[in-house]
Amino acid sequence: MSSDINTVHPLDTEGTRLSIKKPALRYDRQGDMSDGQRVEAAMRTFVREFGATSAIYLESCIHCGMCAEACHYYVQTNDPRYTPVRKLEPFKQAYKREAGPFAFFYRLFNLKPRVTVDELQKWQELIYDSCTMCGRCTLICPMGIDIARLVGQARHGMFQAGLVPHELWAVAERAEREGSPLGATPKVFKDRIDWLSDENAVEIPVDRDVADILVTMSSIEIMKYPQAIVATARVLNALGEKWTIRLDGYEATNFGMLSGNSQWQKDLSMKMIDAAVKCKAKLLILPECGHAYGAMRWDGANVYGKPLPFEVLHISEFLARNLGNGRLKVKNVPKSVTFHDPCQIARRGGATQAPRQVLGKLGVDLHEMTPSGDGNWCCGGGGGVVTIHRADELRYKVFQIKMKQVDDSGAEMLVMSCSNCRQTFDDGQAHFKWDKTAHSLLELVADNLVQ
Amino acid sequence: MNLLDFARGAAMKWSIAIFLFGMLWRLFGILLLRRTHDYSEPRVHAAGLGALQGIIRRSWPRREFQARTAYGVTVSYVFHIGLAIIVFGFVPHILFIRNLIGVGWSGLPGGIIYFCAVITLVALVMAIVRRLTHPVLKLLSNFDDYFSWFVTAAPVVTGLLAAAHYGARYETLLAVHILSFELLLVWFPFGKLMHSVLLFFARGQTGAVYGRRGAST
Numbered sequence: 001m002s003s004d005i006n007t008v009h010p011l012d013t014e015g016t017r018l019s020i021k022k023p024a025l026r027y028d029r030q031g032d033m034s035d036g037q038r039v040e041a042a043m044r045t046f047v048r049e050f051g052a053t054s055a056i057y058l059e060s061c062i063h064c065g066m067c068a069e070a071c072h073y074y075v076q077t078n079d080p081r082y083t084p085v086r087k088l089e090p091f092k093q094a095y096k097r098e099a100g101p102f103a104f105f106y107r108l109f110n111l112k113p114r115v116t117v118d119e120l121q122k123w124q125e126l127i128y129d130s131c132t133m134c135g136r137c138t139l140i141c142p143m144g145i146d147i148a149r150l151v152g153q154a155r156h157g158m159f160q161a162g163l164v165p166h167e168l169w170a171v172a173e174r175a176e177r178e179g180s181p182l183g184a185t186p187k188v189f190k191d192r193i194d195w196l197s198d199e200n201a202v203e204i205p206v207d208r209d210v211a212d213i214l215v216t217m218s219s220i221e222i223m224k225y226p227q228a229i230v231a232t233a234r235v236l237n238a239l240g241e242k243w244t245i246r247l248d249g250y251e252a253t254n255f256g257m258l259s260g261n262s263q264w265q266k267d268l269s270m271k272m273i274d275a276a277v278k279c280k281a282k283l284l285i286l287p288e289c290g291h292a293y294g295a296m297r298w299d300g301a302n303v304y305g306k307p308l309p310f311e312v313l314h315i316s317e318f319l320a321r322n323l324g325n326g327r328l329k330v331k332n333v334p335k336s337v338t339f340h341d342p343c344q345i346a347r348r349g350g351a352t353q354a355p356r357q358v359l360g361k362l363g364v365d366l367h368e369m370t371p372s373g374d375g376n377w378c379c380g381g382g383g384g385v386v387t388i389h390r391a392d393e394l395r396y397k398v399f400q401i402k403m404k405q406v407d408d409s410g411a412e413m414l415v416m417s418c419s420n421c422r423q424t425f426d427d428g429q430a431h432f433k434w435d436k437t438a439h440s441l442l443e444l445v446a447d448n449l450v451q
Numbered sequence: 452m453n454l455l456d457f458a459r460g461a462a463m464k465w466s467i468a469i470f471l472f473g474m475l476w477r478l479f480g481i482l483l484l485r486r487t488h489d490y491s492e493p494r495v496h497a498a499g500l501g502a503l504q505g506i507i508r509r510s511w512p513r514r515e516f517q518a519r520t521a522y523g524v525t526v527s528y529v530f531h532i533g534l535a536i537i538v539f540g541f542v543p544h545i546l547f548i549r550n551l552i553g554v555g556w557s558g559l560p561g562g563i564i565y566f567c568a569v570i571t572l573v574a575l576v577m578a579i580v581r582r583l584t585h586p587v588l589k590l591l592s593n594f595d596d597y598f599s600w601f602v603t604a605a606p607v608v609t610g611l612l613a614a615a616h617y618g619a620r621y622e623t624l625l626a627v628h629i630l631s632f633e634l635l636l637v638w639f640p641f642g643k644l645m646h647s648v649l650l651f652f653a654r655g656q657t658g659a660v661y662g663r664r665g666a667s668t
Contacts, residue, residue, distance in 0.1 A: 052484040053656055059481055060653040062646045063596050064527070065587040066512070069519040080586040101480020102641065139667060140516045142524075143646060144509050144654030298664060301490035308492070350494050350665030371515035374667040 009170035011183050013223045017427040018182050019387040020170045026390070028124060030169055031162035035117035042120055042161035043094040049153055050099045057150060058095050060143040061085055067147055070140035072377055072398040073130045084137035084147045087126040090115040091154045120163055127154050128165045129391035134343035134378035148348070155260030164259050167387045172259035176267060181255045184219035186247040192222055193245065196230050204233045208244035214281040214310075215245050216252040216272055216296075218289035220419040228288060228419065231446030232315065238449050239327055249275025252292035253420075257299070258384035269295060269303045276310050283311045285318050288442055290344035290382055290418040297349060314345055315442050316417040320354040323361040329450040332363035338411035339366065340402070340425075340438070341376040342418035355417050355441055362448060367411040377401045381424025399428040406436050417441040455622045458629035466633035473640025478648070494665035501662015502655040508668055509654045526577050533571030537607065540564055561614070568611050575604045595642040602638045605631040 012021040033041065065083060068074040073082035080086075093112045097103055106112045135148040158164060164172070171181035178185050184192075190206065197204045205211070213236065221228040236243045249271040256264025276284045286292050297312045313321070322328040339355055346352040352373050359366050369376060380398040385391050402425070406414050414436050416422055425438035495501070512520045538544055542558035549555030558564075579600050582588045609628035612618055619627075638644065658668040 050484060052482055052486050055481045055484050056649060056652045056656060059477075060646055060649040062643050063588065063591040063593070064523060065585065065591055066516070066520050066523060068587045070516060074587070075519075078586070080590040083587050083591060086591055099484070101477045138657065140512060140520070142509055142512070143650050144505055144657040146657050146660070298491050301492070302487070304490070307490050311492070347666060348661075348664075350661070352666070375513055375515040 009167075009174075011174075013182060015427075016430045017381070017386050017423045018220060018224055019389070020167050022389045023166050026166045027169075028164070028166050029121070029162055030164060033162055038117050038161040038163065039115055039120065042090075042157035042163070043098065043115065045160040046091050046094055046153060046157035047098045049156060050095060054150060054153060055095070055099065057143075057145040057147075058088070058092050059100070060145055061092075062143060064142060066140050066142060067137035070136040072134075072136070072380060072401055073394065076397045076401065077394075081126065082130050084131070084151075085141075085145070087123070087131055088147070088150050088154055090119050090123055091150070091157065094157075117161075120158065120161060124158065124163050124165060127151060127158055128168060128383075129385060129388055130394060132343070132378050132380060132382035132385050134382055135348045136343075136375075136378065139347060139375065152257075152260075155258075156262055157260070159260035165388045165390070167389060168255070168259050168384045171384075171387055172255035172261060172264060175251070175253070175255045176261075176264045179268075179271065180219040180222070180251045181253060182219040182223050184217075184222040184251065186250075189217075189222055189250060190247060192226055193229065196226055197233075200230045202230055202233045203237060204229065205244045207246055207248075208242075208279060211242050211244035211279045211281055213241050213243035213283045213285060214249070214272070214276045214279060215243055215285050216250050216287060216292070217245070218253050218287045218292060218419050219251055220253070220289070220423055221287055224423060225419055225440065227443055228440060231440070231443045232285075232287070234446045234449060235319065235322075235328065235442070238451060239322060244279060244281075246275040246279060248278075249273070252287050252289055252296065254291060254295040255384065257295050258291060265295065265299075266303045269300055272296065273300060273304055273308065276308075281310050283313060283318075284308075286312065286314045288315055288417045288419050288422070288440055290342035290349075290420055293342075293349045293351070294344040314349070314351050314354070314417070316345070316358060317351050317354040319442065319445050320357040323358055323445075328445075330362055330445055331448040331450055333444065333448055335364055335413050336367050336411040337364040337413045337415050338369055338406055338409035339372070339441075340369070340379065340406075340414065340416040340421060341373055342416060342421050343376075343378050343382055345417065346376065347374040355415075358441060358445060359415070362444065364413075365411075367409040369405040369409050377405060379421045379424040379428075381420055381427075386420060386424050386427070395424075396428065396431055399424065399432075403428065403432065403434055403436070413439060415439045415441050415444060453622070454626040455629075458626040458633065462630060462633050466636040470636040470639055473637075474645075474648070477640050477645060481649075482652075489660075489663075493663035495663055498659040498663050501668050502659040504662060505654045505656075505658015505668040506651055508658075509650075513667075523581070526574050526581070530571050530574035530578065533567045533574060534603070534607075536567045537564055537571065537610070540567075565611070565614060568607055568614075572604065572607050572611070575600065575607065579604075598638065599642045599644050602631070602635040603644070606635055 009020040067084040097106045097112045133148040137147040175181040193204050254268045256268050293314050301308045380395045422438045540559040541564045545558050609631045613624040613628045662668045
């Protein structure tokens with residue numbers, strides 16, 4: 001299936017959201033394993049990764065059901081299947097049978113029966129289609145269980161069992177093979193840079209041997225929002241930075257991580273890390289992409305196996321730093337703005353205040369959503385969900401929460417700092433014929449630079 | 452040997468032994484699993500503070516969650532506080548603790564304890580009715596949830612019956628009350644009641660992880 005991926009899984013890079021074209025026939029099981037082998041692979045992977053941290057979480061659940069009240073899928077459907085901690089049930093079962101302190105008794109008396117492949121197949125929708133790993137459930141849990149992290153681990157098991165949703169597997173495989181999930185290969189990227197550079201009369205340095213700053217991009221930006229590349233260049237050039245894009249390490253999205261393949265996650269992260277090390281960068285800037293932030297800022301060093309020899313900043317943090325110290329200057333933007341917090345950058349990443357500092361420097365009238373910041377609602381497109389066609393109906397349902405939040409804010413302009421959220425908003429806008437358009441924080445700054 | 456002697460003697464010794472052994476087994480079984488080192492550069496260099504914040508802040512839902520969780524949180528608080536007052540405020544219980552570990556304190560008047568016990572029982576009934584009827588809780592619940600509820604409610608009920616001398620001879624009622632408490636002790640390490648200990652570890656580690664990221668703990 002992987003040899004002819006370009007014909008079997010052609011990309012759709014023209015629509016309001018990017019993925020592969022809607023498959024006529026779904027392949028939600030990969031590989032030629034028997035049912036028994038799939039279960040074995042899923043459970044072995046899950047249990048192998050089990051450390052004290054995850055064990056404490058699984059042992060602490062009191063089945064209070066509060067996580068459901070924080071989950072957009074449950075809140076919008078009232079379907080108890082979407083209760084976050086229940087999404088882990090087969091894996092909890094595996095833990096109790098194989099790794100928990102009473103595993104011996106569970107096996108001896110068969111207190112927790114072995115999970116079947118049909119159960120896992122049924123759970124695919126819960127682990128992937130209806131979880132963006134946004135972490136609101138983690139935030140509400142009175143025991144402090146990091147449910148989103150456990151879903152990530154469950155995905156590792158599902159990947160090894162060959163039980164990943166068709167589209168997410170296809171884009172992850174493409175990312176591993178081509179370096180980009182959406183066809184933004186080094187050649188395509190270089191062509192785009194040349195075109196953007198000419199068109200906008202902006203210098204975009206590529207493949208410098210030595211640079212202080214390595215800039216990375218999201219393929220969603222490269223393919224759908226290329227102005228982000230120009231905006232980044234304008235900001236860095238205005239600062240007079242010695243920076244570069246490198247074709248051997250530019251793709252910041254990590255569909256290895258989202259699909260659940262740890263090796264692919266590592267391969268994708270290592271490209272950027274190696275590129276930064278090669279050009280002796282002191283700083284790696286991550287683009288407007290939520291999961292890219294988690295993958296590199298918080299997981300990068302762990303993939304590398306030691307502390308990273310450079311600093312990692314999300315572009316909004318970089319902007320906040322340089323607007324704060326006065327190196328970058330912007331014009332006043334006399335508008336009311338509401339800001340959508342990307343989950344992986346704010347709630348799970350801690351960079352919640354940076355975009356607000358940037359908006360403060362732009363002098364906008366900030367109308368916060370309710371709730372906002374770390375408690376903000378997810379747009380419904382994270383965790384790879386936006387790529388999965390069969391999840392569309394559910395995704396539109398949860399997106400209605402965002403529409404209400406934005407409308408209720410009464411702001412003229414909607415701004416965010418994640419291109420994946422942005423394409424989810426664009427797709428939702430088209431679907432509902434909504435009158436609100438999502439804007440990029442970075443582009444707002446670049447458009448209002450004082451040279 | 453009558454039932455009361457058994458409850459106060461062999462049954463008490465064995466239930467305490469099982470309780471202690473089970474607690475240690477479960478805790479070590481979890482805590483001795485491997486831990487991975489986090490090499491990422493922290494935004495905030497105070498993981499200990501994050502852990503502490505997590506432990507404290509999770510005692511109450513954040514503002515945005517309060518409306519949707521008010522019922523469950525209120526009922527839980529009522530029976531947890533009620534149980535604490537009964538266990539640590541009732542004079543016979545304090546005497547029992549003093550005999551066991553040598554530390555004692557003065558108790559509350561019996562009337563207050565009986566009042567608390569009734570309120571606690573009402574809250575426990577509200578909790579189980581909700582578990583049996585709420586679609587999410589129904590789906591999540593297993594034997595552990597129901598049995599843990601039973602071993603928690605049983606000592607409250609038998610204690611009230613013993614205090615009221617209702618239904619049998621006082622000695623028999625007292626023996627049944629003590630045995631119901633021993634059942635609680637025996638089950639404690641094996642089911643969800645362990646959350647009373649594990650919550651510090653779970654909240655603490657999440658607080659530490661997100662505290663170092665500078666995110667909400």
